[in-house]
Every structure is written in C-alpha cells, then in structure tokens.
Amino acid sequence: MKILGISAHYHDAAAALLVHGIPVCAVQEERLSRRKNDAAFPLNAIEWCLDHAGLDPADLDAVVFYERSMLKFERILTCALRAFPYSWRSFPNAIKSSLGEKVWVRGIISSYLGVPRRKIFFTGHHESHAAATFLTAPTRRAAILTADGVGEWATLTVGHGERRADGGTAITLLREIRFPHSLGMLYSTFTAYLGFAVNEDEYKVMGLAAYGRPTKVDEVRKLICRTPDGAFALDLDYFEYHTTAARSYSPRFVELFGPPRNSYDPIDLETADGRRFADCAASVQRVLEDTLVDMTRALHRETGLPDLCLGGGVALNAVANARILAESGFERVFVPPAPGDAGCALGAALYADRIYLGNADRDVPDHPFWGPPVDAVELARAAREDGQEVEELDEAVLIDRIADLLSAGR
Numbered sequence: 001m002k003i004l005g006i007s008a009h010y011h012d013a014a015a016a017l018l019v020h021g022i023p024v025c026a027v028q029e030e031r032l033s034r035r036k037n038d039a040a041f042p043l044n045a046i047e048w049c050l051d052h053a054g055l056d057p058a059d060l061d062a063v064v065f066y067e068r069s070m071l072k073f074e075r076i077l078t079c080a081l082r083a084f085p086y087s088w089r090s091f092p093n094a095i096k097s098s099l100g101e102k103v104w105v106r107g108i109i110s111s112y113l114g115v116p117r118r119k120i121f122f123t124g125h126h127e128s129h130a131a132a133t134f135l136t137a138p139t140r141r142a143a144i145l146t147a148d149g150v151g152e153w154a155t156l157t158v159g160h161g162e163r164r165a166d167g168g169t170a171i172t173l174l175r176e177i178r179f180p181h182s183l184g185m186l187y188s189t190f191t192a193y194l195g196f197a198v199n200e201d202e203y204k205v206m207g208l209a210a211y212g213r214p215t216k217v218d219e220v221r222k223l224i225c226r227t228p229d230g231a232f233a234l235d236l237d238y239f240e241y242h243t244t245a246a247r248s249y250s251p252r253f254v255e256l257f258g259p260p261r262n263s264y265d266p267i268d269l270e271t272a273d274g275r276r277f278a279d280c281a282a283s284v285q286r287v288l289e290d291t292l293v294d295m296t297r298a299l300h301r302e303t304g305l306p307d308l309c310l311g312g313g314v315a316l317n318a319v320a321n322a323r324i325l326a327e328s329g330f331e332r333v334f335v336p337p338a339p340g341d342a343g344c345a346l347g348a349a350l351y352a353d354r355i356y357l358g359n360a361d362r363d364v365p366d367h368p369f370w371g372p373p374v375d376a377v378e379l380a381r382a383a384r385e386d387g388q389e390v391e392e393l394d395e396a397v398l399i400d401r402i403a404d405l406l407s408a409g410r
C-alpha cells in the first residue's frame with residue numbers, strides 16, 4: 001500500500017511517502033523551492049517523493065492531509081466573529097486567506113494529483129503530531145504530549161500510544177487545551193515582542209534566554225493561569241493574536257514588560273534595554289519549562305509509563321526537553337527530527353496507515369535522512385551564486401578546519 005502524507009498552508013509545507021507501512025522518503029517544500037518556511041501546497045516535494053519511489057499519482061492508495069481544514073476554518077471564523085467589532089479590520093483578510101485553497105483541500109489534491117476523492121483522507125492536526133512522534137520512536141508503549149501554536153482548535157494534547165503484539169496500533173489523546181490558550185502562542189508572542197520573526201525565530205528567544213536572568217517570572221506568570229492538574233489558561237487581556245493578525249501582544253503587555261524591541265536594533269547586554277530583553281526571554285523560557293515539567297510529571301503519574309513522546313513545534317525547545325527528561329520522571333523522552341508541522345506529513349501518513357486503514361504495525365527506521373541527498377555540485381553552484389568562496393576538502397581536513405575555526409571564535 002502506498003500512502004502520501006501532505007502538510008501545507010500554514011508554514012513548513014512538506015510531503016512524505018509510505019510504502020507498505022514504512023517511510024521511503026520525506027522532504028520539506030522549502031528545500032526544493034528555496035523559500036524559507038514555504039507554506040504553499042508542496043507540489044515540488046510531492047513530485048520529488050513520487051519520482052524518488054518511481055511512482056505515479058495513480059499508484060497511490062491514499063493521500064492524507066495533516067489537518068481538518070474545515071475545522072480550522074471554523075476556528076478562524078469563530079474567533080473573528082467573537083472578536084467583532086475589534087476584528088473588523090482583519091476579518092476580510094482572515095476570511096480571504098482562509099477560503100480558496102486552504103479550505104477546499106480535497107478538491108485541490110484531487111485536481112493537482114488526479115487522485116479520486118475517495119482516496120483522500122484527513123487527520124486531526126494533533127493526531128498527526130502524535131503519530132509523527134510516537135510511531136517513529138523506538139518504543140511500543142508511551143505517553144504522548146503534543147504542543148504547538150495552534151492546529152484546528154487544539155494547541156496542546158496529552159495521551160498515550162500502544163503498538164500491540166497483534167500488529168494493531170492505538171493512539172489515544174485524553175485531553176486537549178484549545179485556542180486561544182496556547183503555550184506556543186505565549187512563546188511566539190514574546191518572539192514578536194523581542195523583535196524576531198514568529199514561527200521561525202523562537203530558537204533565538206531560547207538562545208537569548210541563556211544571556212538573561214529570569215527576573216520577570218512573576219510578570220510572565222500573570223499571563224498564564226495554571227490549574228493544579230497542570231492545565232493552564234492565558235489571561236487574554238495581555239494578547240491580541242486571537243482578535244487580529246496585526247499584533248500578538250496588547251498595550252497591557254507593553255505596560256507590564258516595557259516598550260518592545262525594534263527588529264533592527266542590536267541587543268546590547270551592556271544597556272538596560274538589552275538586559276531587559278534578555279531577562280524577558282529567560283523568564284518566558286523558565287515559565288514554559290516549568291509548565292511542561294509539571295504537565296509531564298502529571299502525565300507520568302497518570303500513565304505509569306517509562307517512555308514519553310513529544311511532538312508539535314514546542315518540542316523544538318531543546319532546553320525545555322532536557323528539563324522534561326531530567327525532572328518529569330520519564331526514563332526516556334523521544335522527539336522526532338521534525339516535531340513541527342513539516343513532520344506532520346509523515347505523521348498523517350502513518351496515522352492513516354495504522355489507525356484508519358488498520359494496517360499492521362511496522363518498525364520505522366530510526367534516522368532523519370528521508371530527503372534528497374546533498375549534491376556537492378549543486379551546493380557549490382548555490383554558494384557561488386551567493387558570492388561565497390568554494391573550496392572542496394576531504395572530510396578529515398574539513399573537520400580539522402571547522403574545529404580550528406570554532407576554537408578561534410568564528
């Protein structure tokens with residue numbers, strides 16, 4: 001059975017191909033289109049996957065899209081209506097950008113690939129995240145936590161998965177937290193406030209956190225109300241992302257943390273503002289970590305399982321993952337190579353194969369090398385195009401040279 005998984009239309013579009021339950025290839029659209037975080041329907045990625053496996057679209061038994069686009073549209077519409085009249089400016093744009101390709105996904109897939117509509121399936125966004133982490137991990141039973149900005153409605157789920165001896169697979173998502181309450185959006189709001197690009201530069205906030213001190217943890221805690229069972233709700237007075245696409249934080253947020261950073265200003269730790277920004281990063285990082293540690297600790301107590309699989313864009317926060325491993329009680333924590341939405345292409349295909357179609361469980365090879373190999377000639381051409389010097393070195397010489405450059409502070 002040949003199954004194509006697709007993620008698209010938000011950020012990091014990708015395609016993945018399963019043949020008889022085992023991934024044979026997967027690639028993010030940006031690698032081929034050379035547009036960073038390309039969200040477009042991933043025609044290049046699909047074409048590369050099919051070519052790589054020597055298949056035509058007609059050979060596919062199923063095509064699976066990584067989220068329920070109608071449910072997502074419902075969320076966008078509902079939020080816009082709830083926020084009316086504050087959303088009146090952004091309402092037409094939100095609706096225009098959601099209609100068309102993003103809603104009529106079945107028709108788009110059918111017309112691009114010539115695949116009959118009955119072969120097209122949809123998975124839930126967080127089901128795709130859960131499958132992407134659990135079904136690629138070397139474990140047969142595990143607790144699962146997925147967290148991101150938002151999918152359809154869910155922004156965080158907890159549950160567990162089992163790959164049974166009889167070949168059956170179960171993924172059970174027990175509870176979810178819904179938009180606009182979102183750990184990913186909390187972190188992204190600070191990403192925007194600190195002058196970085198949302199959905200791309202969250203790693204810079206994590207990096208900046210190392211240069212600051214968590215002096216503003218009490219302020220950040222005002223933004224996120226925690227419940228004893230590890231759940232949370234955001235105080236929406238501090239945010240605007242749920243009412244407008246123009247800005248993610250509110251004037252009250254600025255009152256609490258001070259003026260936002262201009263993207264073009266350097267962060268100089270010798271200045272009060274530079275230290276304030278680094279402290280904001282350290283503080284939101286600390287609160288994110290504490291929240292995830294509490295949640296995973298509760299999930300460990302609840303499931304009694306030794307393994308935890310993490311998925312969703314929040315699982316890209318390696319510093320938080322390290323604290324989860326050290327403090328949650330889980331013995332092993334698995335994070336897939338692409339826990340964000342790009343990995344959902346593979347997750348959606350695996351979910352449909354094991355759960356919808358009931359195909360037998362298979363071990364998935366434990367490596368991240370599913371995309372096109374790096375072509376040295378092509379790489380040199382791209383580098384020269386950018387005006388870079390190109391020099392070819394043997395691997396041993398290359399490693400020495402890089403080590404020397406790193407130790408020289410480059």
Ligand SMILES: [Fe+2]
Pocket residue numbers: 125129148149150151312313340341
């Ligand atoms: Fe996601």
